[in-house]
Amino acid sequence: MTVITFLGAGSVVFTRELLADILSFAELREVTLSLHDIDPERLETAEAIARRTAEQLGAKPVITASLDRRASLDGADFVINAIQVGMHAATVKDFEIPAKYGLRQTIADTLGVGGIFRALRTFPVLDGIARDMLEICPDAWLLNYTNPMAMNIDYLAAAQPRLKAVGLCHSVFWTVHDLGNLLGVPHQEIDYTGAGVNHQAWLLRFEHNGESLYPRLDELLEREPELRRRVRMDMYRRLGYFPTETSEHSSEYLPWYLHLDDEIERLRIPVGDYLRISAGNVEEYHATRASLRAGEPLDVSRDATEYAPQVIHSMVTGQLRRIHGNVANHDLISNLPSGYAVEVPCVVDHLGVRPERVGALPPQCAALNRSFVSVGQLTVAAAIENDPRKIRQAAMVDPNTAATLSVDAIWDLCNELVAAHRELLPTALRVTV
Template identity: 65%
Template sequence: MTPTKIAFIGAGSVVFTQGLLADLFAFPELKDAHIALHDIDPERLATAEGAARRIAEERGAAPRVSAHAERRAALADADFVINIIQVGMRESTRTDFDLPARYGIRQTIGDTLGVGGIFRALRTFPVLRSLAEDIAEVCPDAWLLNYTNPMAMNVQYLTQATGLTRVVGLCHSVYWTMHDLAELLRVPFEEIDYQAAGVNHQSWVLRFERGGTDLYPRLDALIAGDPQLRRRVRVDMYRRLGYYPTETSEHSAEYVPWYLHHDSEVERLRLPVGAYLGIVDENVSIYESTRDALAAGGPLPVEGTMEYAPQIIHSVTTGTPRTVYGNVPNHGLIDNLPAGGTVEVPCLVDALGVQPTRVGALPAQCAALNRSYLSMNDLVVRAALQDDPRSIRQAAMADPATAAALPVEGIWDLCDEMVRAHADLLQPGLRATLGH
């Protein structure tokens, strides 16, 4: 049987690539896989290749590892494509924070919604389109497993702008939320049963049980007795909405108008404004350490990450059934969210592929927040599909946190500045500045 071929697009995101490879090589059936690495940065590509070979050796795997400066060569005949690109890298991310900050907009992570999420999406879409065209030509049956943020916008764009249907967006937030809740309650993770659904970075824990017993009352008692727990955004949201959100407090604060715009809330909830810039710098340092360790022949300690992509690849190739959480188009999955928007739901995975689970209707208060999120997403995707620069501004106007911080003229001025700053990475029709 021909070994499974897995193409990594953006493999120079070495930290993430290493974790995924450690997970892949943990499965005996994938130890001989063909790992095809692609990155546009030659040094990062060489580092990724060296790391892949070292991890394989340490894990007792014997894969074929190939590195490709040319993307189509990496994709040719691939069974799975893992997308982990970051268009514009550190420089563009810094712009996403610095320009809005001059207008008084606070962001913590800036990669999903808000001004940062809008422009990260718009500079990613052209690369996604060309990637999809290549997949359609050289590996049309491959599953595209997307990790690149903004997840929901990218998946919606891929499914609406291209002919690809085997697309699923993957994020670890549901898994780690439940892992951390189990730890908080001192319940073994393996003993909990849970269901979550919503949109990426704003899903909701709909069921949280152990042996058929609801664990929410235990969580309520813990929160009531711990003032420090009540100083977390996600706990504050849970207390007011009744369902625990599946993303960190730093992320969650950006998607609603209630927190970052108010100094008192930033202090009460200990919100780290601009935190992602430190994470980006740390990732660069880790990359450089990995590069230097490889060059020196030193050890390369890598932990498994329990990510969903390796689990999906294993399930599809072996027929082993398992459940993961995936981001997919809302075709009858969540009744009270817009059709076609990207939703996050449980998915059965086996030899037939990724099969989303119908959830039904979300609690009304949760759906209300998710609809605001998806409405903004839709306007960003519409801007790209219709080459309509006004839709960029309208998306920013519809974003709850941006609208709470700026008057409408300020939103349009900021969008003009962002367009000018990112112009070289935007599709030509979106490079216009519009004024008021």
């Protein structure tokens, strides 16, 4: 029987969606679902969601829940990772402390000082997960959803290269889906290829019936000026390829926008947006828990299937699928640094996840990706080499941070964030320098 372990199962909304997708496949309706979280109340809620979802869908999985990660990994074939180290409290620090220095962020989970420190407090837990998996379930696949995606996948490749891991993100899919809605073209009729790095990949191919959809998008943007008031529409018009992450995300990976009041107004950039989202996630957790206690049915209807259930189904059944995944760059994108995590098309079946070679990105796209990658490389190096100076160097080369703050302010900001997150960081990095 297939065993699927959920790490961070207490992320209840995401867990509910994944469970609904998994149990909707006829071949996966009797799998074993092994739930793990470090919070007893959230774990209890996740187990209740799993049982309610199975009941509503008429599925008969075996469901277990444990606060012991190693017990949850026993016998696992697939391990879905959706942890958030530090939870909402850490997110608040990632926004409030930089804001004191005048540094604006929107999501702060991928790049910039928010992404750097989220990575640094996640790496020790990832290392423990990888070590446990290699000992307890060495043939299992780690399906990672935890951000910062590229840094986490790069860290795992460096720290535990024997682990079978792929990073899964829905940004390419939903970018194509939403552009299709704008243009009146059903998603299933669009042929597309995205490549780059997670949250800053590019639609290299975007076609319908063999013809590029970009001219139609150009015409739409000419007709509707309000559509141009978004960061990634602005990026597309200047760079020629559409970026595959939201404008909120994209704005903080670049040096052009967030430090300028006029650009924030022109492009309607919601500064600090993830504070609202994170607080909303906490509220939704409590609402879901109350709904379960009241015996109300869960919403198990799904418009689309997340990647992890598709990957699991393809590996179990052999059904061939093509997704976009995050893997180490071993001759996949020729003009990005070798080894660092890239997002490329991948084929999935009985044999696992097999990334496709893309070749060279358009030079303007690769140039932006390389600045993105530099931040991640230095952050991973800080953890692997136990070098606290590299934390500060990562922040110094971050495009948005460098465009906003002096080097002395960047140094002071990093020292303050180290102090704020001290107990969650690797021991060697808990120092001010």
